[in-house]
Structure formats: structure tokens, C-alpha cells
Amino acid sequence: DAGxxxxxxxxxxxxxxxxxxxxxxxxxxxxxxxxxxxMMRGLELLIYFNNNVPIDDSGMPEDRFSAKMPNxxxxxxxxxxxxxxxxxxxFCASSLNTQTSGSLDEQFFGPGTRLTVL
Amino acid sequence: KNQVEQSPQSLIILEGKNCxxxxxxxxxxxxxxxxxxxxxxxxxxxxxxxTFSENTKSNGRYTATxxxxxKQSSLHITASQLSDSASYICVVSAQRGSYIPTFGRGTSLxxxx
Numbered sequence: 001d002a003g004x005x006x007x008x009x010x011x012x013x014x015x016x017x018x019x020x021x022x023x024x025x026x027x028x029x030x031x032x033x034x035x036x037x038x039m040m041r042g043l044e045l046l047i048y049f050n051n052n053v054p055i056d057d058s059g060m061p062e063d064r065f066s067a068k069m070p071n072x073x074x075x076x077x078x079x080x081x082x083x084x085x086x087x088x089x090x091f092c093a094s095s096l097n098t099q100t101s102g103s104l105d106e107q108f109f110g111p112g113t114r115l116t117v118l
Numbered sequence: 119k120n121q122v123e124q125s126p127q128s129l130i131i132l133e134g135k136n137c138x139x140x141x142x143x144x145x146x147x148x149x150x151x152x153x154x155x156x157x158x159x160x161x162x163x164x165x166x167x168x169t170f171s172e173n174t175k176s177n178g179r180y181t182a183t184x185x186x187x188x189k190q191s192s193l194h195i196t197a198s199q200l201s202d203s204a205s206y207i208c209v210v211s212a213q214r215g216s217y218i219p220t221f222g223r224g225t226s227l228x229x230x231x
Contacts, residue, residue: 042207043162091162
């Protein structure tokens with residue numbers, strides 16, 4: 001398996017532009033997570049999906065952020081309009097969630113997308 | 119409020135030496151604690167996971183301990199190697215079924231030859 005695939009790996013954009021980050025989870029995994037990592041705040045969970053359904057988006061910073069998972073093999077995180085404070089590394093992770101193991105499921109992270117908003 | 123505090127923030131050691139990283143948490147009710155290793159420019163990779171009933175777990179040269187009473191965990195690295203240079207992140211999850219983990223800020227470890 002190729003692992004979690006994220007694209008692009010690097011994105012540089014200007015303030016006000018729309019940014020779309022993409023993620024392909026590991027085949028067979030049914031949970032998908034979007035994280036943001038900065039030096040100041042560390043890793044933060046933005047949103048997670050289970051069976052393509054958003055379960056908790058309480059970590060999404062504001063309405064400028066939106067995430068979709070149209071099918072089991074693809075998810076997007078969109079920022080519109082982007083701001084310099086959105087500059088961070090965005091990680092996507094997936095796991096195989098079973099009813100009994102819950103939070104014991106290991107999450108497998110992608111390589112991340114480094115976003116720079118000028 | 120659930121919190122995870124890690125110390126030290128950064129650590130520099132010589133190759134071959136041992137080191138111990140600390141993690142204190144206030145997450146309740148506790149379900150499990152996981153240590154991740156994050157190499158520069160890459161995503162975190164799980165090293166160990168510990169549940170309430172476990173107090174020691176090893177993964178090669180990495181040994182994690184858990185004291186659920188004092189809400190403390192440590193990650194001990196034995197005979198460090200240059201490849202151990204990375205950020206080590208402590209993550210605590212509350213109760214079975216919860217997918218909202220609480221992350222520590224990580225300890226940055228540098229191993230010098």
C-alpha cells in the first residue's frame with residue numbers, strides 16, 4: 001500500500017486566494033482526519049470523518065475552512081479566502097475504525113502539505 | 119480542560135547515550151496514551167500505545183511507561199542513534215470511542231555523533 005497520499009506537498013499562495021488540499025486515505029480505512037501543525041500550537045485536529053460522514057468539525061478554525069469527503073478514497077480541505085495566519089503544515093491521516101477499539105485505532109499520517117500564504 | 123504537557127521542549131544528546139522524555143496529562147476519563155515519532159518533513163508515526171492497565175511497553179530501543187495514578191508517561195530511548203533525531207509527540211485519548219485526542223507540543227530530540 002502507498003500509504004496516505006496528500007497533494008500538493010507544497011503550496012504558496014497570496015492572501016485572499018482559495019486553497020484546496022487533497023487527500024487519498026489508505027484503501028480500506030473508514031476514518032479520515034485533517035490536522036494542522038504549527039510551531040506555536042503543535043498538532044491540532046480540524047475535522048474527522050467516519051464512513052465519509054463528518055463526525056466532529058469543532059476544530060475547524062472558522063467558516064473560511066471547509067472539508068468534504070465525497071467517497072471513501074478522497075477528501076479535500078478548502079480554505080477560502082486564505083490568510084497569512086493559515087500558513088502551516090496540514091496533515092491528513094486515516095485509520096480503520098472498529099466499533100470495539102474506538103480511539104485505540106492507529107492513525108496513519110500522510111506526508112503533509114506545507115502551506116504558505118503571503 | 120484536557121491538556122498534555124511535554125518536557126523538555128528540546129534535548130540534545132550524544133550518540134549512544136540514553137534519554138527520557140516526559141509527558142503529563144489531565145485528560146479524563148483516560149482511555150489510552152500514544153507516543154509518536156515525527157521525522158523532519160514527514161508525518162507522525164506511532165511508536166507505542168498504552169491503555170490504563172499497562173505500565174510498560176517496549177518497541178525496540180524505545181520503552182514507554184505509564185503511571186495512571188499520577189497521570190504521567192515517559193519515553194525512554196536506549197543507546198540513541200542519529201536516526202532518533204526527531205520530534206516525539208505524546209497524545210492522550212479520552213474514553214473508548216472518542217476520536218478527539220489531545221496532543222502535546224512535542225519534544226525535539228537531536229542526537230549528535
